[in-house]
Every structure is written in structure tokens, then in C-alpha cells.
Amino acid sequence: xxxxxxxxxxxxxxxxxxxxxxxxxxxxxxxxxxxxxxxxxxxxxxxxxxxxxxxxxxxxxxxxxxxxxxxxxxxxxxxxxxxxxxxxxxxxxxxxxxxxxxxxxxxxxxxxxxxxxxxxxxxxxxxxxxxxxxxxxxxxxxxxxxxxxxxxxxxxxxxxxxxxxxxxxxxxxxxxxxxxxx
Amino acid sequence: xxxxxxxxxxxxxxxxxxxxxxxxxxxxxxxxxxxxxxxxxxxxxxxxxxxxxxxxxxxxxxxxxxxxxxxxxxxxxxxxxxxxxxxxxxxxxxxxxxxxxxxxxxxxxxxxxxxxxxxxxxxxxxxxxxxxxxxxxxxxxxxxxxxxxxxxxxxxxxxxxxxxxxxxxxxxxxxxxxxxxxxxxxxxxxxxxxxxxxxxxxxxxxxxxxxxxxxxxxxxxxxxxxxxxxxxxxxxxxxxxxxxxxxxxxxxxxxxxxxxxxxxxxxxxxxxxxxxxxxxxxxxxxxxxxxxxxxxxxxxxxxxxxxxxxxx
Numbered sequence: 001x002x003x004x005x006x007x008x009x010x011x012x013x014x015x016x017x018x019x020x021x022x023x024x025x026x027x028x029x030x031x032x033x034x035x036x037x038x039x040x041x042x043x044x045x046x047x048x049x050x051x052x053x054x055x056x057x058x059x060x061x062x063x064x065x066x067x068x069x070x071x072x073x074x075x076x077x078x079x080x081x082x083x084x085x086x087x088x089x090x091x092x093x094x095x096x097x098x099x100x101x102x103x104x105x106x107x108x109x110x111x112x113x114x115x116x117x118x119x120x121x122x123x124x125x126x127x128x129x130x131x132x133x134x135x136x137x138x139x140x141x142x143x144x145x146x147x148x149x150x151x152x153x154x155x156x157x158x159x160x161x162x163x164x165x166x167x168x169x170x171x172x173x174x175x176x177x178x179x180x181x182x
Numbered sequence: 183x184x185x186x187x188x189x190x191x192x193x194x195x196x197x198x199x200x201x202x203x204x205x206x207x208x209x210x211x212x213x214x215x216x217x218x219x220x221x222x223x224x225x226x227x228x229x230x231x232x233x234x235x236x237x238x239x240x241x242x243x244x245x246x247x248x249x250x251x252x253x254x255x256x257x258x259x260x261x262x263x264x265x266x267x268x269x270x271x272x273x274x275x276x277x278x279x280x281x282x283x284x285x286x287x288x289x290x291x292x293x294x295x296x297x298x299x300x301x302x303x304x305x306x307x308x309x310x311x312x313x314x315x316x317x318x319x320x321x322x323x324x325x326x327x328x329x330x331x332x333x334x335x336x337x338x339x340x341x342x343x344x345x346x347x348x349x350x351x352x353x354x355x356x357x358x359x360x361x362x363x364x365x366x367x368x369x370x371x372x373x374x375x376x377x378x379x380x381x382x383x384x385x386x387x388x389x390x391x392x393x394x395x396x397x398x399x400x401x402x403x404x405x406x407x408x409x410x411x412x413x414x415x416x417x418x419x420x421x422x423x424x425x426x427x428x429x430x431x432x433x434x435x436x437x438x439x440x441x442x443x444x445x446x447x448x449x450x451x452x453x454x455x456x457x458x459x460x461x462x463x464x465x466x467x468x469x470x471x472x473x474x475x476x477x478x479x480x481x482x483x484x485x486x487x488x489x490x491x492x493x494x
Binding site for chain 2: 069070071072076081083086087092116117119120121122
């Protein structure tokens with residue numbers, strides 16, 4: 001297994017900073033906008049963006065977490081049922097602008113499920129998609145992100161992992177490539 | 183993230199479940215409980231599954247609860263009740279069920295007056311079977327929702343003292359509850375007149391008490407069962423009035439206890455017999471929580487068993 005760093009600690013931080021600025025450009029003071037992170041790993045992106053946005057704006061930004069387990073399209077194609085995580089959206093999204101957030105955008109199936117799951121909470125005015133890493137040209141569905149941290153070109157056999165200081169010890173994004181001889 | 187699935191292929195009784203199975207069901211039910219409190223209470227998980235509800239015996243709560251659980255998982259549902267079917271024309275259980283299965287049903291929820299009916303069925307048909315009560319044997323979903331409600335109110339079931347009061351001998355709820363409570367580490371006592379307590383119940387490792395006040399002083403939770411007059415072919419006690427004097431729970435008795443206990447009832451309540459109205463409606467009663475949790479628990483069981491159905 002070969003490991004390559006796509007984003008190091010410095011670029012990781014710069015990327016998040018840039019995403020914050022882009023969000024503020026489109027959503028001003030976030031008075032009618034909420035951030036919703038997809039469980040489990042999108043929630044980490046939300047946590048970090050919330051912290052940064054709140055320190056820039058000097059006010060609270062509404063955030064929620066959304067679990068998509070029951071909306072997956074691969075239920076019963078798996079060996080064991082996926083374990084559900086917590087959904088926590090304690091506000092209405094009716095007529096709000098929702099920014100759906102995940103760490104890696106790959107086939108687009110998770111986002112498809114996320115959109116379905118989201119609509120159970122009301123009818124938002126607009127939904128945008130933010131992904132920290134975009135594995136381009138790998139989509140199974142016609143889904144594209146509005147905000148992209150970094151776009152990378154990968155092979156199907158490769159794996160992208162977003163690591164966080166609070167969990168894995170350091171902020172970085174890694175690309176794992178299996179060796180040709182396995 | 184993944185977790186292991188249930189160790190069983192059908193839900194016949196709590197007897198066959200492991201403590202880990204119960205944990206998985208509760209964990210999944212937690213998520214469904216959140217789902218059924220959303221503005222839109224439906225998820226698409228079981229879009230391609232058809233479930234038959236076969237009720238060979240009367241039921242209101244269980245049947246509605248199952249049907250709601252199935253619909254909130256987006257399954258297709260067919261309903262059948264014995265009173266309005268060909269069973270009254272003499273068709274056997276297997277024939278009835280096979281006919282329904284020919285209509286491509288993936289799962290069967292069955293209530294039947296004969297103990298063992300669910301097991302019998304599960305060995306003979308190619309569909310998942312959920313026992314919604316088989317005679318006086320087991321009622322597993324009820325016991326799961328009862329213990330889930332205890333866990334919700336008290337934080338856990340382990341180490342808690344639970345007394346089951348009343349018609350133990352005719353009660354499938356009692357047997358399933360004893361298994362479920364013991365598998366989760368609770369202490370169980372049964373309380374009632376000797377005639378309504380099975381002779382060999384001590385073999386299940388439960389305490390027996392004939393005095394209601396003593397039983398209530400001992401416990402953290404009292405599960406008050408209904409007197410099942412429809413199953414009593416002989417007189418087990420002199421009169422309902424005498425039963426309710428000795429084994430009925432009223433507010434006076436509840437308030438006179440040295441600690442605050444939780445009162446449960448599987449329904450339907452005979453108000454004024456096993457508990458009085460002011461007890462049933464008091465804040466110590468979690469009867470309506472039980473009903474709400476019933477839907478979440480049944481969604482969890484159906485969801486977990488459905489994940490075991492082969493697509494081909």
C-alpha cells in the first residue's frame with residue numbers, strides 16, 4: 001500500500017478557510033442558512049466550519065447532523081445491516097437555505113440518500129452541496145458539489161481518507177494506492 | 183460502519199435471542215424513535231418488501247403498531263384476520279399461509295391462539311416470521327418494548343427489580359418478559375393468587391410472592407397484567423371484585439409505598455380491575471410510552487430481519 005499526502009496540515013487549514021469565505025460570499029450572515037453534516041464523517045467538516053464561521057461572523061451558525069442509513073440504496077445488498085448514527089436537526093429547515101456537507105464526494109449515492117433524508121424535515125428553499133474532497137469523474141449519479149475543498153483524480157482501487165486532529169491526531173488528507181502485486 | 187446482525191432468522195420468542203440481539207434491536211430502535219418524531223415519519227428502507235399480517239386472534243394495539251411500523255418503513259402490507267377469512271370455512275393454517283405466500287410475501291407477522299404456531303410456521307414456509315403472540319406461549323415484541331421502555335425511563339434494565347402482577351399462567355407477556363428481563367440482568371418476581379401462577383415457575387429463576395404490597399415494596403417497576411377472562415375456562419378466583427381488592431393497584435397503595443415505582447401495563451387495561459384510572463394516568467405510569475416505543479421496536483425488528491432476506 002502506497003500512501004500519498006494530498007493535503008498537509010497547512011493546506012488543510014487554508015482549504016477550510018477558503019471554503020468559509022466562499023460560503024460567506026453567498027450566504028452573508030447566515031441568518032437564513034443552516035449547515036447539515038452527513039453522518040459519520042461529514043459531521044467533522046461541519047464542526048470545523050462552524051467554529052471558523054462563528055469566529056469570523058461573531059454569531060451562532062445553526063448546524064445539524066443527518067444520518068442516511070435508512071435511505072441507502074444498497075440495503076440488503078450488504079452482508080450486515082449498516083449501523084445507524086444519530087440524526088440531530090432540532091430546527092425546521094422549511095424555507096431555509098441548506099448546505100449539505102460531506103468529507104468525500106465519490107459516487108454521489110450518499111448525497112442522493114442525503115437529499116431524500118433531508119426532505120423528511122421539510123422543504124428547504126435551496127440545497128447546496130459542499131464537499132471537502134471531490135474524487136472527480138467517479139460519479140454514478142448526476143450530482144456535483146457547489147463548494148469543493150480540493151478535487152483529486154483517483155482510481156477506483158484507491159482510497160481517500162480525511163484525517164482530523166481531534167480524532168486521528170493530525171489534520172491531513174491521504175491517498176492510499178494498493179501496490180500492483182497486491 | 184457495520185454491526186453484526188441478529189443471530190436468529192425469525193422472531194419466534196425471546197427465549198432464542200441472545201443479550202447481544204436485544205442490544206442490537208434497542209440500538210436500532212433508538213434511531214427509529216428519532217425517525218417517528220420527525221415531521222415526515224417515513225423512511226424508504228423496505229420499499230421492495232411485502233409483509234402479511236395474519237391475525238388469527240383479536241388485537242388492536244399490536245396489529246396497529248405492526249401496521250404502522252411496516253408502513254413507516256415503506257413496506258407493502260396485506261392484512262388478514264381470521265374472523266373475516268376462509269379459516270372459518272375450515273382451511274388449515276399451512277394452506278392459508280401458503281396461499282398468502284404464493285402472492286409473494288417476504289415476511290409474515292402472525293398472532294395465533296395456539297402456542298408454538300409461529301415456530302411451526304417458520305419451519306415450513308420460505309419467509310421471515312415474526313411472532314405477534316402465540317397463545318399463552320410468547321409475545322416477544324411486547325417484552326422488547328416493555329424492557330426498552332424501562333431502559334428509557336431508568337437508564338438501564340440491568341440490576342433493576344421488576345414484578346409482574348396478575349394472570350401469569352395465561353400470559354404470554356409474562357413469559358416473554360421474564361426471558362427479556364433476565365437476559366438483560368434484571369431480577370424478576372411474579373405476584374398473584376396461587377391459582378394464576380404456574381406450578382413450575384420457580385424453574386425460570388423468578389421469585390414468587392402472593393402479597394401485592396410486599397411485592398411492590400421490593401420492586402422498581404411493576405408490570406400489571408390484564409386478567410384474561412377469555413382464556414379462563416374455570417374460575418381461578420372467586421370474583422373480579424375480590425381480585426381487584428387483593429391484587430388491584432390504586433393510588434392509595436401506590437402513594438403509601440416507601441419509594442416511587444414505575445407502573446406498566448401491556449394493554450388493554452381493565453380500568454378498576456388490575457389498576458385504577460388515576461394510577462394509569464399518573465406520572466409514574468409509562469403505559470403510553472410503551473405504546474409509542476412499540477412502533478420503534480417493531481420497526482427495528484422488521485428492519486433487521488428484512489436485511490436477511492435474499493434478493494434473488
